[in-house]
Amino acid sequence: MKEQIPYKIYLDESELPKSWLNLRAFMDKKPAPLLNPKTLKPMTAEELSSIFCTELARQEVDDVTKYIEIPDEIRDFYKMYRPAPLIRAYCLEKELNTPAKIYYKFEGNNTSGSHKLNSAIAQAYYAKNQGLKGVTTETGAGQWGTALSMACSYFGLDCKVFMVKCSYEQKPFRREVMRTYGANVTPSPSPTTEVGKKILAEFPGTTGSLGCAISEAVEVASKTDGYRYALGSVLNQVLLHQSVIGLETKTALDKYGEKADIIIGCAGGGSNLGGLIAPFMVEKIKGERDYQIIAVEPASCPTLTRGKYAYDYCDTGKVCPLAKMYTLGSGYIPSSSHAGGLRYHGMTTTLSELYDQGLMQARAVEQTEVFKAAVQFARIEGILPAPESSHAIKVAIDEALKCKETGEEKTIVFGLTGTGYFDMYAYQKYNDGVMGDYIPTEEDLKKGFDGIPKINL
């Protein structure tokens, strides 16, 4: 007899992955390399090591090593909050009256409130190991900044965070969590950097963007002795670290003989989705099993569904390497009416390439629909989701309702990346019925596209 599947599948500590999975190493056609913005030649690990720690620069360009061992110090930290539970959404299934089985991998049970800690602790570890004094970074919704603050505090590193201004203002308590972990937090754009001054002069009153905050953080790292820059998404190294999400998810499903049919994740820069799908995509690439994989993005920042696949700047200040990715242009800033994270103009190169190859789908959803799904989920599953995560919830519910119509007993797995405790300002707007939707016009998008450099390789 098949064992009854519990509400929450907790793996044992011994089942915590021992290695990260490097998805790119399994791809036949690799994602395009990062380019040096001056020479337009592929960036070497050596060149990247002026921005990132040496080991992280090495990971960034490695598209051949399939599994990379997780250092013991990082695994010890992981043990404080991992393995994360895979939860069977029994209550939601009942509420929707669907024949589908719904699972979600819950990454919010740690103080950073999201999956971001998985890469933050790795980046802090390598920085410490290299003898650095500290790191700089940007944060949008605040999850990454919190995660890196925690990780730096654990290893005794200094942490300087540039926080996108609209988040800084809407989420004063996020800032306070970072300060509690000893970080220095500056609203971006700020007058403390050259690029910040320039953007403030050009766009007074701007509410900021991730692309701009990245430029400021990179500038400070490059000008400060003993510092490097850390980024919470988009990069290959981040997807690598986030593969623990997918590896644990697969182990948990396998343990109960469950097979996913549909895998859904929200996608801003792509770190969560890239991590969640890693081992499943390997099976798909190898032709061992097919999965329907869906990236969900906000209609207000529709990188995959309406963006262009091209080499583009990763930051507004154009100081970072160029990446070939689906992009809305580095000058694109979603309307300030957009509540959640997922505001980045581009998509990690790996997911961009997989999407271009037709190995995954994308769907754009509007925020009022997202919050409606979030509240429904919170009330029935008891977890208050982050707005970002709620994009995946929305599409998971849509797919479960499709199964109700067709009678198909599909198994749906989605990533619940984090909790919404610091997003109550957005929930308040929704509760008060004053949340609007924003869909960029073709004209809005054109402005962003015009900033994409013309590079013929």
Next chain:
Amino acid sequence: MKEQIPYKIYLDESELPKSWLNLRAFMDKKPAPLLNPKTLKPMTAEELSSIFCTELARQEVDDVTKYIEIPDEIRDFYKMYRPAPLIRAYCLEKELNTPAKIYYKFEGNNTSGSHKLNSAIAQAYYAKNQGLKGVTTETGAGQWGTALSMACSYFGLDCKVFMVKCSYEQKPFRREVMRTYGANVTPSPSPTTEVGKKILAEFPGTTGSLGCAISEAVEVASKTDGYRYALGSVLNQVLLHQSVIGLETKTALDKYGEKADIIIGCAGGGSNLGGLIAPFMVEKIKGERDYQIIAVEPASCPTLTRGKYAYDYCDTGKVCPLAKMYTLGSGYIPSSSHAGGLRYHGMTTTLSELYDQGLMQARAVEQTEVFKAAVQFARIEGILPAPESSHAIKVAIDEALKCKETGEEKTIVFGLTGTGYFDMYAYQKYNDGVMGDYIPTEEDLKKGFDGIPKINL
């Protein structure tokens, strides 16, 4: 060979307790009964059922049934967030360089952010079962109100919350979580009730107290058809429901052959501590094993350490039954400089009686020391604790440091009741170095004591 103890001990779903433990049924000398404020006779279940649901009124007066079965509907809800982990504080032990072993039972991994949900779901279930329309309640720090909102939303009940005004103002996002779960939230004292109007007239500008919010909630419940009142602490029924904390803790320790020497919990009304110690106190009462049990309270609201053991009003408006308890007087309101919860003037009758019998100890701690311990803990254990929970952390660290001096390898277990995500206003004060301490003078206490009724039985 002894199995290596993991960082987090997660019990299986099958190990979730099937019954609550009714600690009073094991006590030789029982806690004194609640008294009818008009007749000064012990309240019967029938009398109580005008305030509480019938089944909860029955539980309230039951001091003979040792184990009370947990209904399946409640266990199903518990499965969404229980069994809660018992965590070995390996990192904290290392940081303190202590020979002591430190464990904490972490009750914060649910959206209410605390252990309060354990009783909230039980109270909502019995209300639903009885065919009620809704419940009213008070909330101080906001954890209980959030928990009851979640529980009511799950069972489709209306929920009216009176929130102590200083919390309502300091924690707008707590209010928003409750609203997201469909609750109606009113700052207390409010002009919507007779007792609220009276208190506002007498003390204009008051920041409120739990005792006052209780009176308002009871008034509304008694005047509204199909409503009953629900309380998150102090009551016998609440301690009963919270016994799941202790039962799981003991099961987890037993599983690894561990024996607690010291058990520590914060104590406001006493629900968490009463639940945590339940099975251990049974062993202590039976003489099977001795435990050092420590209740930790704020120096600004020193109910056990400086209060009187007497019959007193449970609420400011004096509409509730009288309870024999350690009390500072129902008129006592801690200084508004006091940041956390644990502001209640009395202590649940069971713990009051156990304390009076010398079966447990109490310690009062100042809030700047508490926040210092909280930040130390957050940075090294990765969990941002609620201010209430941090009282227990402070004393756990003190005891671990004593062990360092003496070389004793004691096993310390404490209750980490919740997370501090909604307490960042208080953390900000601490981070900015502007948090003060408040210790009431004898004169301050005398004012409260003067309001304690003279009852000779």
